[in-house]
Amino acid sequence: MITAKPKAASSTPRPRWQRVARRFARRPMAVTGLILVVGFVLFAILGPILLTDPNQQDFTAILQTPSFAHLLGTDDLGRDVFARIANGARVSLMAGVMSTALALIIGITIGLITGFYRGWVDVVVMRIVDVMLAFPFLIFAVGLAAILGASLTNVIIALAVSQVPEVIRIARGEAMAIREQEFVSGAVADGARDGTIMFRYIAPNAMSAFIVQATVAIPAAIIGESTLSFLGLGVQPPMSSWGIMLTSAQQYLAQAPYLALFPGIAIALTALGFNLLGDGLRDVLDPKETR
Numbered sequence: 689m690i691t692a693k694p695k696a697a698s699s700t701p702r703p704r705w706q707r708v709a710r711r712f713a714r715r716p717m718a719v720t721g722l723i724l725v726v727g728f729v730l731f732a733i734l735g736p737i738l739l740t741d742p743n744q745q746d747f748t749a750i751l752q753t754p755s756f757a758h759l760l761g762t763d764d765l766g767r768d769v770f771a772r773i774a775n776g777a778r779v780s781l782m783a784g785v786m787s788t789a790l791a792l793i794i795g796i797t798i799g800l801i802t803g804f805y806r807g808w809v810d811v812v813v814m815r816i817v818d819v820m821l822a823f824p825f826l827i828f829a830v831g832l833a834a835i836l837g838a839s840l841t842n843v844i845i846a847l848a849v850s851q852v853p854e855v856i857r858i859a860r861g862e863a864m865a866i867r868e869q870e871f872v873s874g875a876v877a878d879g880a881r882d883g884t885i886m887f888r889y890i891a892p893n894a895m896s897a898f899i900v901q902a903t904v905a906i907p908a909a910i911i912g913e914s915t916l917s918f919l920g921l922g923v924q925p926p927m928s929s930w931g932i933m934l935t936s937a938q939q940y941l942a943q944a945p946y947l948a949l950f951p952g953i954a955i956a957l958t959a960l961g962f963n964l965l966g967d968g969l970r971d972v973l974d975p976k977e978t979r
Contacts, residue, residue: 711972718968724961732781735774742767742775742928751944760950763933764940769947773954775928779840780958783913784906787847791905792898795852799859800886804867813856820853829912833921843922847909858901862894869893896973903966907959914955930955 712718736742746766754761760769802810820828832846866872867890875885916922917931925932930951937947 708972712968715968715971717964718971721961721964721966721968724957725965728777728958728961729781731774732777736771736778739771739774740768742771743926744768744771751940753944754946761944761946763936763944763947769933769950772928772933773930773950776930776933776951777954777958779923779927779929780910780913780955783840783844783847784909787844787909787912788851788902788905790844790848791851791855792902794848795855796859796891796898798852799856799861800863800890802856803860803863804882804886804890806864810860814860817853817856821857825850825908826912826915830916830919830921833916838921838924840923840927843913843916846916847912850912851905851909855901855905858897859894862897863890866890866893896969900966900970900973903962903969907962910958910962911955 712722744767746762749758749762749766751764752758752762752766758768758770760773763769763772798813802813823831829846829850832849833842836842836846863886867885872885872889875889880889913922914929914931914934917929918935919931920935922931923929933951934948937944937951940947
């Protein structure tokens with residue numbers, strides 16, 4: 689009796705990015721976060737190009753409610769609120785991405801060095817980090833911005849420095865865990881230099897943690913920029929910012945509440961999108977995730 693041989697199961701595993709994408713697609717909240725983030729980025733890039741000048745004043749259309757001519761109404765100087773929110777999105781995107789990128793570059797470098805070498809360098813750096821982390825993020829950023837002065841560049845610097853301690857702590861922990869892995873020991877045995885081990889072996893294997901940290905840090909930086917601008921320590925008029933718009937709206941809350949409502953919704957949706965995306969990435973990039 690001849691029996692058919694069972695078909696051999698496919699032994700070629702799918703690429704990791706495909707497995708991650710499939711797990712990500714099965715999480716509706718994470719997908720929602722991605723849609724919000726992509727929408728925010730496109731709005732920040734294309735909005736100021738397609739819409740009218742955010743500083744164009746029309747004194748015949750002061751404090752007009754939302755209409756077809758002005759989708760989100762006008763402010764106390766007759767400026768289009770929709771155009772100003774779009775321009776403010778670009779400012780927020782610049783502040784969030786650039787400050788986070790700067791914090792990651794500085795924090796990852798210091799964290800990898802301290803976690804790899806340990807010793808007195810690690811002790812000194814971590815004591816400084818503990819002191820910085822004793823201050824809430826926004827309080828630290830406000831203090832730095834007050835010292836540096838009000839400008840977008842100084843806001844980016846203040847937000848980046850305020851985020852560096854948390855990045856150092858994460859990078860240090862990843863370096864301490866990964867340096868004990870066998871492939872790192874093998875690289876050491878092969879005579880690899882310390883810099884090669886840190887940035888060719890340890891850093892790439894910790895990239896998942898850094899990506900998740902970036903998605904958490906960017907919305908915090910966006911809220912921080914809005915807070916500093918609201919307090920007068922961020923970008924200055926006539927440049928548009930969500931924080932400046934909220935400041936200007938205070939005296940018109942009873943007459944034109946939409947002036948505060950729409951910038952507030954923009955901040956909330958942006959922060960929500962990045963947080964949902966970060967939660968989803970943390971789940972799908974978890975090494976223990978097997979589904």
